[in-house]
Amino acid sequence: MYRSWRLRYKRPPPGCKQVWRPVQRSTPAPVALIVPTMESFNFYVNEASWSDEETEITRKGTGVFLPNLELIQNDQKQEENPVPIDILPDDIHERILACLPLSAIFKASCVCKKWNQIVHSKKFTLNDANFLSEKTWYFMFTSSVEPVGYLYDSGLRKWYNFELPFMVHHTWHIAPSCGLVCFMDDETSKEMYICNPISREYETIKNPPNLGFSVYTALAFSVDQSNSKYTISVIRSIQSSDDFLLWDVCIHVYNSNEKTWLTPVMGMTMHGWRPGDVSVICDNVLYILVFCTRRFDFQNSHGLITYNLEKMESVVREELVIPAPCVLTCGRLMSVQGKVVLVGGIGRQDRPGVIKGIGIWVLNGKEWMEISRMPHKFVQGFGELDDVFASSGGGDLIYIQSYGGTALLVYDMDKRQWFWSQRCMMHKKFPLEIFSGFCFEPRLQYM
Numbered sequence: 001m002y003r004s005w006r007l008r009y010k011r012p013p014p015g016c017k018q019v020w021r022p023v024q025r026s027t028p029a030p031v032a033l034i035v036p037t038m039e040s041f042n043f044y045v046n047e048a049s050w051s052d053e054e055t056e057i058t059r060k061g062t063g064v065f066l067p068n069l070e071l072i073q074n075d076q077k078q079e080e081n082p083v084p085i086d087i088l089p090d091d092i093h094e095r096i097l098a099c100l101p102l103s104a105i106f107k108a109s110c111v112c113k114k115w116n117q118i119v120h121s122k123k124f125t126l127n128d129a130n131f132l133s134e135k136t137w138y139f140m141f142t143s144s145v146e147p148v149g150y151l152y153d154s155g156l157r158k159w160y161n162f163e164l165p166f167m168v169h170h171t172w173h174i175a176p177s178c179g180l181v182c183f184m185d186d187e188t189s190k191e192m193y194i195c196n197p198i199s200r201e202y203e204t205i206k207n208p209p210n211l212g213f214s215v216y217t218a219l220a221f222s223v224d225q226s227n228s229k230y231t232i233s234v235i236r237s238i239q240s241s242d243d244f245l246l247w248d249v250c251i252h253v254y255n256s257n258e259k260t261w262l263t264p265v266m267g268m269t270m271h272g273w274r275p276g277d278v279s280v281i282c283d284n285v286l287y288i289l290v291f292c293t294r295r296f297d298f299q300n301s302h303g304l305i306t307y308n309l310e311k312m313e314s315v316v317r318e319e320l321v322i323p324a325p326c327v328l329t330c331g332r333l334m335s336v337q338g339k340v341v342l343v344g345g346i347g348r349q350d351r352p353g354v355i356k357g358i359g360i361w362v363l364n365g366k367e368w369m370e371i372s373r374m375p376h377k378f379v380q381g382f383g384e385l386d387d388v389f390a391s392s393g394g395g396d397l398i399y400i401q402s403y404g405g406t407a408l409l410v411y412d413m414d415k416r417q418w419f420w421s422q423r424c425m426m427h428k429k430f431p432l433e434i435f436s437g438f439c440f441e442p443r444l445q446y447m
Contacts, residue, residue, distance in 0.1 A: 086114065093118050101156055102198070102442050125199075125444040136394040138408060139197060140401070140424060140437040143170055149437075150426050151197075152408065154397060157422050165200045166193060170403075170436040173277065175221035176394060177335075179443030182221035182232060186210075194230070201446045208234050208252035208261045215239060216274065218288060222281035222335075229256045231309065233286050237275045245293050247274040251286070253309060265307075271318055273303060280333040282340050284309050287363075289331050290321060301352060302328045302344070304363070325368035329355045329387035336393040336413055342368065343391040343398060355387045358400060360411060372411065374400075378418055382407055392439040399439050406435055 085093075097105055097118060109119040118124050139162065141149030151162035166183075168174075173184040184192040186207065195202035220233040232254035240246040249268040254261050270290070278289040286307040302324035324331065329345035329352070340363040345355040357379055361368040379385060382402045390401045398411040399421075405428065408421040426435070 090114075090118065094124055097124070101153070102444075103153060103156070103158075103160060105444075106198075119444075122445075136397050136399075136439040137442050138392070138399050138421070138437055138439045139164075140406065140408065140426060140435060141168060141170070142426065142433055142435050150424050152421055152424070154410065154421070159422060159424055162197075164197060165195065165202055170434050173217065173219035174438045175219045175280075176392065176438055176440040177221050177230070177281075178223035178225055179441045180221075180223050180230065180446070181438065181440050182219065184219050184234070186217045192232075196443060196446050197440060198442050199444060199446060205232070205254065208254070208264065210236065216276050218275060218277045218279040220279040220281045220286055222284075231255070231281060231284075233279065233281060233309070235275050235279055235286075235288055240269055245272055246270070247293070249275055251307060253312075265312065273305075273318055273321060275305075278331060278333050280335055280340060281309070282335040282338070287333055287340055289333055302331050304333075304342075322363075322366055322368075325361050325370065326359070327352050329353060330389065332389075332391040334391070334393040334398070336398060337396060339363065341371075341393060341398065343393070343400065345387055345389065346373070347387070353387055355385060358385075358389075360398065371413070372416060372418070374409070374411075375418060378409055378420075381409070381420065390436050390438075392437065394439050394441055397439070399437070401435065401437055403434050403436060408437075 093114065097108055097115065100108060105119055109116040135154045137154060138152040139149055140152065141147075141164075145167075147164040147167045149162060149164070151160045152158075153160065168183060169185070171185075171187070173186065175182045179196060179198070181195050181197060182192060183195065184207065190207050191204045192207055193202050193204055216237040218235040220235070221230065223230040234252040234254075236250045236252070238248045238250070240248045247270050248266075249270060251265040251268075252261055253265075272292065272294050273290040274293055275288045275290050280287050286309055288305050288307065290303045290305055292301050292303065303321040304324070305321055324344065325342070326344075327347040327349060329347045331342055331344040334341050334343070342361045342363070344359055344361070346357045346359050348354050348356050357376070358374040360371045360373075362371055363369075383405065385402055386404060388403065390403060392399050396413045398413065400409045400411070401407070406424040406426050408424065409418065410421055411418050428435075
């Protein structure tokens with residue numbers, strides 16, 4: 001006689017706690033049901049860990065104990081012939097996998113060879129826009145000897161153990177755009193990386209030639225998915241003489257179609273202003289955050305200059321500087337919803353170097369329009385908030401993180417809401433440990 005088993009949910013009586021227990025039958029003896037799930041394992045896709053430690057069920061061994069389930073023996077004389085899933089056409093498999101969250105898709109690629117081939121097929125990756133969320137993810141890392149960190153899925157609000165394909169330091173210049181991230185170490189390395197953190201694909205590009213000892217370097221990166229190309233801009237500032245007011249500016253532009261650096265734009269000298277290490281590309285226009293070099297001019301300590309990458313303008317004039325909306329301790333530029341966004345630390349009037357809050361502004365023509373200011377309770381949530389901090393944005397989310405901790409604050413541009421992310425499992429190992437991070441749009445394809 002063939003004995004089959006079926007599953008039945010047992011609702012607890014009112015006033016009693018939910019407990020899991022097998023139904024007692026004369027024969028056979030009670031059996032505990034253990035159902036393995038993908039979340040009960042740590043999968044390594046292309047050597048990248050996608051382990052999730054925030055499950056809602058109790059783990060034990062290699063399985064997951066499900067609550068309020070009982071096994072009922074079925075003595076009916078019937079045979080159950082299992083139907084192999086391989087008989088389904090590939091398009092059905094693709095539709096099944098497309099309904100999963102991105103992290104689950106990579107876990108599913110470890111289930112069988114067919115799913116692995118589908119997930120990494122060009123057809124499936126080109127259609128990822130149909131099922132991937134527009135919300136950006138955030139990768140947090142620290143000054144470690146290994147390229148490991150934690151990846152935050154803003155859609156599911158979960159952290160995952162994650163590993164980049166190469167080592168990244170918090171002193172590197174990092175610029176994300178449309179699923180790709182550009183990494184540049186301008187001090188010790190002669191190469192920069194263009195990487196898709198999700199698929200772990202990357203390519204290396206030689207750094208532009210350094211025509212002199214640059215004091216400040218800024219990196220900007222923009223991806224044009226419709227034309228399958230990207231643009232890299234490197235801005236270098238060199239003090240022209242002993243006069244701290246004069247700075248020579250050099251702009252390098254990389255064309256991915258020709259795979260070469262264009263002739264650098266030189267001969268631009270700024271008086272009273274100097275570019276720093278913050279820039280962004282939006283609608284083929286390069287925006288550079290500049291700092292005032294005139295003494296005791298704290299009111300206009302920050303400004304913004306523009307450079308049209310299509311016309312390749314060769315003149316940057318001081319009178320074209322767009323002043324900052326208020327006294328800033330630091331500023332971070334990003335492209336959010338197709339607009340230039342400034343996230344800045346608001347300084348005190350009497351003590352400009354002391355931060356009292358954080359504001360968000362959108363550039364409207366030549367003027368800054370305030371979107372929001374961080375409520376005081378969130379400022380207190382960071383503990384001791386430094387005058388400089390990490391901030392990155394994309395899609396409709398803006399992330400703000402203190403260099404001295406793992407607290408991550410998120411601002412939703414659509415809902416105009418501030419909220420904390422889920423608590424990250426990364427812990428501070430020593431007092432002076434520095435944390436940093438960046439956000440990017442999760443994509444399966446490289447370009």
